[in-house]
């Protein structure tokens with residue numbers, strides 16, 4: 163018999179490890195282990211999502227007649243890590259071989275490579291064919307000149323899947339409609355309510371377990387509403403197609419206080435643990451365009467994220483690890499400020515995004531990139547510190563997707579492999595794309611002075627600090643022209659303001675509870 167070991171982000175009936183399973187002979191192994199909850203201290207909602215979805219998936223396999231050996235977190239004897247639990251299961255079942263699908267994290271692949279020696283049984287690691295482009299193929303594709311950039315890779319994926327194609331040409335005459343996807347929301351705009359899922363008995367039991375075992379982890383649990391089964395995930399997708407997608411493009415980059423979901427897809431948690439597949443969600447969005455229910459800029463923008471960016475970052479991860487994580491091109495070394503965990507900062511944009519993250523284990527792309535990410539970039543936070551935060555707090559974060567997005571896109575720590583310029587912005591950008599600056603105690607217009615928004619002096623200080631690296635980058639020509647136009651006095655004031663801010667950041671928070679940042 164074979165032991166098919168399925169991990170918590172492999173909850174797809176078509177997962178390659180299940181190919182050719184013989185229910186009369188083979189056994190599926192699934193294990194809940196504390197090591198996976200604590201190697202970074204995941205948000206409580208993420209823990210509930212994964213554990214509840216695992217329990218539901220195991221029941222679905224059983225309903226098909228597949229034997230599942232399922233180890234719960236609080237089962238006596240649970241050794242609380244993958245290797246220990248696999249070894250115990252091998253002793254129980256004495257299989258001829260263990261079959262797994264390639265994991266989503268380098269750390270786990272390293273474990274898997276050690277398993278044959280540890281357990282004395284051959285381990286077959288199968289390709290994760292839920293992705294369109296295997297790592298080996300990605301390496302070949304992106305080695306050839308222009309395709310090394312996401313945009314050309316994406317075109318290749320469009321050709322390969324036929325999505326939004328008219329023969330060999332892109333539908334609508336353009337590959338990319340991003341320029342149409344940068345509108346701000348009208349003042350006071352209220353987005354429609356989005357479909358959320360009340361916890362069933364299985365989820366409720368897991369919530370109690372998570373509170374008991376990991377109650378000190380970040381995040382609120384009472385707002386849990388993520389889909390935990392494939393049936394729910396399909397309803398979440400349907401909700402996006404009807405309610406979100408028609409406006410997704412226009413307002414993709416917009417942010418508004420109190421509006422945590424807007425028109426975003428909200429399917430990444432389900433997609434990344436396997437309840438949906440990339441091709442099915444991209445094809446579903448394409449159908450909305452052809453049915454006349456969603457415009458091309460929205461549908462193209464969504465499909466680009468799913469078959470372009472998502473595949474691209476995975477390719478980068480598997481072709482560049484483990485060296486990728488160790489780079490630190492901008493020599494960023496400051497520790498992550500405590501307010502990333504508490505939300506206690508006078509900067510309203512950050513407080514609001516961190517509040518949403520705590521409530522939902524979710525923030526949308528622009529909040530992650532241009533608020534929490536932008537601040538970390540400008541403040542020179544050590545890449546490993548900010549990466550750990552993103553990996554812990556977002557329900558959809560697994561390292562294959564989180565690391566390139568944060569290390570490359572947010573922190574520019576890879577020296578430009580992923581993005582040809584850093585995503586640095588001053589308060590004006592945040593003010594244009596959101597209502598966060600209204601009602602903020604800082605002055606978004608001031609570059610220096612007592613009440614100046616830190617995003618401003620930190621932004622100009624960032625440009626000054628990294629002038630050697632970015633000063634000649636054509637995509638940075640405008641801000642460097644503005645910097646050159648500044649007088650020496652203003653440059654010196656900016657640098658002094660930034661230094662004072664960094665000193666406050668390094669100091670312990672005042673006991674009076676007065677916020678210094």
Ligand code: DLZ
Nearest residue numbers: 169170171193194195198199265266267
């Ligand atoms: C994220 C997570 C958590 C919290 N717990 C488990 C678990 O108990 N058992 C399991 O199989 N998987 C879990 N996961 C998902 C794994 O961390 C994930 O499969 C690996 O990081 C590889 O991507």
